[in-house]
Amino acid sequence: xxxxxPELRDIILxxxxxxxxxxxxxxxxxxxxxxxxxxxxxxKCENFQKTGxxxxxxxxxxxxxxxxxxSRNGVSTHSSGNHAQALALAANLQGIKxxxxxxxxxxxxxxxxxxxxxxxxxSCKPGLSSREETLANVTRDTRAFFIHPYNNFDIIxxxxxxxxxxxCENPSLDSIIAPVGGGGLxxxxxxxxxxxxxxxxxYGAEPAGAPDAFKSLQAGKIIxxxxxxxxxxxxxxxxxxxxxxxxxxxLERIILVSDEDIISAMQIIWERMKIIxxxxxxxxxxAMLHERKAFKGSNTGIIISGGNVNISQLPFQTQ
Amino acid sequence: xxxxxPELRDIILxxxxxxxxxxxxxxxxxxxxxxxxxxxxxxKCENFQKTGxxxxxxxxxxxxxxxxxxSRNGVSTHSSGNHAQALALAANLQGIKxxxxxxxxxxxxxxxxxxxxxxxxxSCKPGLSSREETLANVTRDTRAFFIHPYNNFDIIxxxxxxxxxxxCENPSLDSIIAPVGGGGLxxxxxxxxxxxxxxxxxYGAEPAGAPDAFKSLQAGKIIxxxxxxxxxxxxxxxxxxxxxxxxxxxLERIILVSDEDIISAMQIIWERMKIIxxxxxxxxxxAMLHERKAFKGSNTGIIISGGNVNISQLPFQTQ
Numbered sequence: 076x077x078x079x080x081p082e083l084r085d086i087i088l089x090x091x092x093x094x095x096x097x098x099x100x101x102x103x104x105x106x107x108x109x110x111x112x113x114x115x116x117x118x119k120c121e122n123f124q125k126t127g128x129x130x131x132x133x134x135x136x137x138x139x140x141x142x143x144x145x146s147r148n149g150v151s152t153h154s155s156g157n158h159a160q161a162l163a164l165a166a167n168l169q170g171i172k173x174x175x176x177x178x179x180x181x182x183x184x185x186x187x188x189x190x191x192x193x194x195x196x197x198s199c200k201p202g203l204s205s206r207e208e209t210l211a212n213v214t215r216d217t218r219a220f221f222i223h224p225y226n227n228f229d230i231i232x233x234x235x236x237x238x239x240x241x242x243c244e245n246p247s248l249d250s251i252i253a254p255v256g257g258g259g260l261x262x263x264x265x266x267x268x269x270x271x272x273x274x275x276x277x278y279g280a281e282p283a284g285a286p287d288a289f290k291s292l293q294a295g296k297i298i299x300x301x302x303x304x305x306x307x308x309x310x311x312x313x314x315x316x317x318x319x320x321x322x323x324x325x326l327e328r329i330i331l332v333s334d335e336d337i338i339s340a341m342q343i344i345w346e347r348m349k350i351i352x353x354x355x356x357x358x359x360x361x362a363m364l365h366e367r368k369a370f371k372g373s374n375t376g377i378i379i380s381g382g383n384v385n386i387s388q389l390p391f392q393t394q
Numbered sequence: 395x396x397x398x399x400p401e402l403r404d405i406i407l408x409x410x411x412x413x414x415x416x417x418x419x420x421x422x423x424x425x426x427x428x429x430x431x432x433x434x435x436x437x438k439c440e441n442f443q444k445t446g447x448x449x450x451x452x453x454x455x456x457x458x459x460x461x462x463x464x465s466r467n468g469v470s471t472h473s474s475g476n477h478a479q480a481l482a483l484a485a486n487l488q489g490i491k492x493x494x495x496x497x498x499x500x501x502x503x504x505x506x507x508x509x510x511x512x513x514x515x516x517s518c519k520p521g522l523s524s525r526e527e528t529l530a531n532v533t534r535d536t537r538a539f540f541i542h543p544y545n546n547f548d549i550i551x552x553x554x555x556x557x558x559x560x561x562c563e564n565p566s567l568d569s570i571i572a573p574v575g576g577g578g579l580x581x582x583x584x585x586x587x588x589x590x591x592x593x594x595x596x597y598g599a600e601p602a603g604a605p606d607a608f609k610s611l612q613a614g615k616i617i618x619x620x621x622x623x624x625x626x627x628x629x630x631x632x633x634x635x636x637x638x639x640x641x642x643x644x645l646e647r648i649i650l651v652s653d654e655d656i657i658s659a660m661q662i663i664w665e666r667m668k669i670i671x672x673x674x675x676x677x678x679x680x681a682m683l684h685e686r687k688a689f690k691g692s693n694t695g696i697i698i699s700g701g702n703v704n705i706s707q708l709p710f711q712t713q
Contacts, residue, residue, distance in 0.1 A: 101420070122668045342705065349441045349670040349701035382668035386661065387710040 122382025
């Protein structure tokens with residue numbers, strides 16, 4: 076397991092470790108979208124990854140490295156989102172138990188998805204302190220191995236395999252945009268791009284209603300997320316001390332987008348590309364459209380982070 | 395232009411004629427869907443075809459064959475659906491005008507799509523007689539070349555290229571299911587499968603609320619569609635005298651499915667595959683699920699015919 080920022084060889088090792096368990100996700104393009112965007116847009120479709128998001132890469136990368144004496148009591152985490160499903164399946168595929176702490180107000184559809192992937196769901200009261208306390212109790216009682224959703228170098232290295240695959244298939248990309256919540260995907264993207272082609276600019280895309288990463292990079296230190304307010308529910312968390320320095324050193328900058336921009340980008344992807352992305356998964360394309368001029372005429376890579384959305388509760392206006 | 399049922403060489407010629415203008419659509423699979431279905435399911439994704447449906451294949455196949463003296467006054471058709479958009483773009487890409495007769499109560503979203511692809515929309519009163527009368531007037535006034543949505547051997551040969559591509563990529567298919575409205579796609583699928591591997595069984599999938607093809611094959615003659623009632627709005631039309639004999643001679647049989655089955659199949663495809671299919675595009679998968687036993691353990695090909703759906707008016711129950 077890594078105890079420092081992943082090197083290129085670590086990312087390649089991660090890629091080779093997980094590749095028989097993960098999907099090589101497709102890169103999609105659309106001439107209509109290119110016209111609309113004023114550049115050539117390449118969508119790396121992690122919504123087609125197993126469990127519907129890139130999170131399965133990082134979770135698999137950790138689970139597949141655990142020696143028997145660390146995995147025999149299972150793995151644990153707290154998450155109400157895509158990391159929960161990803162860890163449940165990654166563990167289950169290796170015959171490892173998983174204990175997932177979820178707030179009691181999490182939607183049934185998410186709780187059931189974790190259970191369907193073989194996870195044990197433990198409910199807690201909403202709020203970070205209850206989540207952490209419950210997790211500490213669960214981890215103490217079960218002796219499960221705790222796997223943080225993003226503040227973990229092996230998670231970062233696993234998420235970096237998305238950009239690694241992307242750039243191996245599309246070496247002509249001028250820039251890549253990825254969404255930022257805790258920074259696992261974005262820091263991995265920064266590292267893969269930096270190692271494979273340092274001329275590629277990597278941008279973060281963040282909801283204006285949860286701008287803690289933007290503020291953190293401005294301040295030069297981690298500013299925690301406070302009262303985030305956005306429908307991009309995968310991007311509410313704060314940066315960690317393992318992801319922040321990577322962004323500080325390698326990120327071009329962060330582009331903030333409104334929820335209206337996110338819905339509009341999501342609608343274009345649904346209608347034009349005919350693929351399902353969740354709001355958090357549309358944020359990077361929203362950022363590209365918001366700063367059209369900066370990307371004009373270039374080859375722009377967009378990481379679509381996930382596609383887990385409740386299709387009976389959509390943000391599109393009913394006509 | 396063909397004046398009889400397409401031979402294998404005609405389908406190959408069609409494929410080579412259109413292939414630089416059309417997408418080679420991907421074949422997608424999902425281990426979760428396979429578990430659910432009890433067989434290996436291969437989805438041929440015509441929702442990713444240009445204009446969002448297989449109709450672009452047939453329309454392109456006709457437009458690309460028109461000599462200058464037949465195309466100089468444009469092309470015409472009546473359609474409120476996918477053939478309208480397909481013909482508008484296929485013509486536009488060759489610098490040919492198109493005149494599309496649409497009922498005045500067609501949704502704005504469909505009218506605007508045809509216009510966006512460069513088509514001229516002519517409104518008529520709802521109902522077949524008004525459609526045909528308006529089309530006759532338009533064709534007389536403009537001298538445009540009329541292209542029927544399905545009762546045309548070159549359209550059939552163009553639609554056959556979907557199954558041709560499908561079988562070239564997946565020769566191990568035991569069966570293929572395609573939806574049936576007027577029968578252009580289904581008869582083309584029957585022909586391609588018959589020529590490439592006569593052991594493959596081809597099934598038609600039809601909404602129980604519009605069962606005219608089912609009745610026609612039972613009766614041994616074309617029974618027109620009367621008062622169809624289904625949300626699969628691409629499958630309301632009657633068979634034509636050019637499509638019926640192909641189905642009579644080569645189709646295994648037709649599987650009828652309820653609208654509830656269609657919505658449920660559509661929801662599985664959206665949630666599990668993360669791709670957008672329209673109700674008519676989900677009918678073939680609904681048929682497979684409805685007759686699970688018949689396909690158990692086999693390699694089943696499902697043609698997803700299209701993905702043009704108004705995402706602000708979805709049939710999924712709001713939670």
